Amino acid sequence: MSEIKVPAMGESITEGTVSRWMVKEGDTVNQGDVLLELETDKVNIEISAEESGVLEKIIRQEGETVEIGETIGTLSAGAGGGSTPAASEPATSESKSASAPAPGAPVAPATAVAAPPEPSDSIKTASPSARKLARERGIELDQVQSKDPIGRVYQDDVKSHGSQPSTPAAPPAAKAPASAPSAPAASGTTFSKPVERQRMSRRRATIAKRLVEAQQTAAMLTTFNEVDMTAIMDVRKRRKDKFKEKHDINLGFMSFFTKAVVGALKKFPTINAEIDGEDVVLKKFYDIGIAVSAKEGLVVPVVRDADRLGFAEIERSIADLASKARSNTLALSDLQGGTFTITNGGTFGSLLSTPILNTPQVGILGMHKIQLRPVAIDAERMENRPMMYIALSYDHRIIDGSEAVRFLVTVKELLEDPESLLIEG
Known part of the structure; x- marks a missing residue:
């Protein structure tokens, strides 16, 4: 198995955004095939497969910020052996089972089911931009409430955490789900008339x-x-x-x-x-x-x-x-x-x-x-x-x-x- 990493892209570029994956988990790819497009503040870059094989896992999804050298996916060597598809199917079904209960906010155990594939360290479940902002503001990531269904912390979550006066108090973690519904209101202005919200491109x-x-x-x-x-x-x-x-x-x-x-x-x-x-x-x-x-x-x-x-x-x-x-x-x-x-x-x-x-x-x-x-x-x-x-x-x-x-x-x-x-x- 080989890791798909973000390549070095120039002296002034330290991170990028996954614009889109050209292949899906379980797809067979040949050496040189384009796997994904990465958007930076200057240019868009295509990342190609360094060897033939099967795309085993996509670690970083579209829209996520990634840093130079970070692993964003894994590729199993070979032209698509019998074990690779079998390995990818449990991961797919697992992610589906984890995402199904997500719309119901009180179902905290669903997040725990999705957690085992992720490292236990809370820093590993945050985007690079969120980690950087948390370091700058002196915020512990395990205190930040995530609005993401699988619990990943993003930059907006850190900003919302910093804007809430009650966050320094660290009583029981059980209170976290109760405060989660109010988090979206803190991330931006609410409007009484129709609006369309668009995320800025990296550039x-x-x-x-x-x-x-x-x-x-x-x-x-x-x-x-x-x-x-x-x-x-x-x-x-x-x-x-x-x-x-x-x-x-x-x-x-x-x-x-x-x-x-x-x-x-x-x-x-x-x-x-x-x-x-x-x-x-x-x-x-x-x-x-x-x-x-x-x-x-x-x-x-x-x-x-x-x-x-x-x-x-x-x-x-x-x-x-x-x-x-x-x-x-x-x-x-x-x-x-x-x-x-x-x-x-x-x-x-x-x-x-x-x-x-x-x-x-x-x-x-x-x-x-x-x-x-x-x-x-x-x-x-x-x-x-x-x-x-x-x-x-x-x-x-x-x-x-x-x-x-x-x-x-x-x-x-x-x-x-x-x-x-x-x-x-």
Whole structure:
């Protein structure tokens, strides 16, 4: 018998969520067959069978949080011998008998029947996220009431336990079933009108956590400017057909902005840095993150060595990364190590916004919708020009306001004179 373990998935990923099992207990699988899909905060990963055999037991169910190296199932070697199906059937019938009485809250013995397959240690019957939260709050897991039919403790159970003032008292365990019915009310707000409650995906939950962390840990400010897009739009109009014919890719705005950002970062290197303790790490390379909206939430794949790429190479890299993001096929290497980020809210019609830092980066440029606005050309003449507001959010801990303003002015000047991008970018 071999164990199915959660593989290492990159330096910044320590846990994931079982998204779905592709096979059932008792199914015969061949080496290389996909057993399950694991959802992480960055990418979804398929876990395959390392040998042929029969899936003997699924230890971690869909929706459960698992840690790197944790055993999530067992596989018996061989092509499906006679003993394996027989071994799996008692487990199946046992789980059915355990789950049948679960709707009746007072039937405590039913939980005891299901307990023998589990280790007796209460820590073993809790999810990793529940164990972590309990350690942080100094809560003993055997005091936490579980709303799960088989008694497994989840993160919400620990949160509910911590919010109840009477929990420190540890009289008889017999009182536990009596308090169980009131636990669901403590886990969330109750509504008198119809609602639909959806669990956050791991990526959405991680995005939420990191955005809050960025605001709490960085001294974030935003400065604004506007760009006259006339010259860029003229270049695109004149060159787009030949560009497409030669390079088989459209000439978009992102290549211009990427080149302008690289040129400005070379002039203001602190904005291409990060804070490491009391040190400032100035990066001598330009890996530019491009924010892409995908089904599961925003991801920021990275265009490597953007300073060494031509317009066509940048456009091709961005198109390729965006396609992979939307098909959920990004690799971890596509997402790691960016030095500065560009996000384009203009694709959704945003006229102005304050982008949040993609930590540990200390700068992010926000693009917005191009809109015709009257512009004073000189003291006597007004013209309607295609204008775009741009925003730079930055970490004021190491970037002064004057430096941020001059960086944004440099980006503006480079964009309004596209030929300079060939030299400066």
